[in-house]
Amino acid sequence: MASSSSVVDMVCARQGRDRQRYEGCYRLVSGCIPYMLKDDDIDNSCCLKDDHVLDKLQVLMISTPKRMDLIFPKGGWEDDESVEEAACREAFEEAGVKGIINGAPLGEWIFKSKSKQSSCGQEGCCKGFMFALQVTELLESWPEQITHGRRWVPVREVDGLCRYDWMREALDKLKEQLVFGSNFSAPPSLELPDSSSLCMVVSPAVPQGAVALC
Numbered sequence: 001m002a003s004s005s006s007v008v009d010m011v012c013a014r015q016g017r018d019r020q021r022y023e024g025c026y027r028l029v030s031g032c033i034p035y036m037l038k039d040d041d042i043d044n045s046c047c048l049k050d051d052h053v054l055d056k057l058q059v060l061m062i063s064t065p066k067r068m069d070l071i072f073p074k075g076g077w078e079d080d081e082s083v084e085e086a087a088c089r090e091a092f093e094e095a096g097v098k099g100i101i102n103g104a105p106l107g108e109w110i111f112k113s114k115s116k117q118s119s120c121g122q123e124g125c126c127k128g129f130m131f132a133l134q135v136t137e138l139l140e141s142w143p144e145q146i147t148h149g150r151r152w153v154p155v156r157e158v159d160g161l162c163r164y165d166w167m168r169e170a171l172d173k174l175k176e177q178l179v180f181g182s183n184f185s186a187p188p189s190l191e192l193p194d195s196s197s198l199c200m201v202v203s204p205a206v207p208q209g210a211v212a213l214c
Contacts, residue, residue, distance in 0.1 A: 028129075
């Protein structure tokens, strides 16, 4: 599939924090909420202002080692990439997806890394930036497949799976961005894959205000 790309494909996930960005005491983190429409019976000419489209919206979440809950792909923002590129790289490394990232962020949040949840003070504090990623490509294998499984979840069920408040807030911003965002048409419907068949589709035209990063 031919597509413009600002992210170089990698056979291995990046390791270490030599290029990690910081802002004061905060480690800077970038991530995204990957999404797509479930069925092909949506009129793609309509805008996502119709609430029933949310019934077709699916969000991709990933598992983490030694934890039972699901999260959104995210990780350290490094000094040789933009914040959008970092979000796309994490989606590729952790969830095995590529697509179109909306250049308008869902927001930024302060939180602690999971290993420092019980620590006092600002140790382990992160500032995270989240984006909406319209999935156009699902990979059969990806760098962190051993440690991160993935699961498509109907958007109306995701709220109950969010462990942290910032995840719910980012999800609300995603729905608001899709339903009320101006000049944003419904993305092409994709047939959700089962465990034995993963689909790959051509990237649609980039919506206004979005950045194509595959």
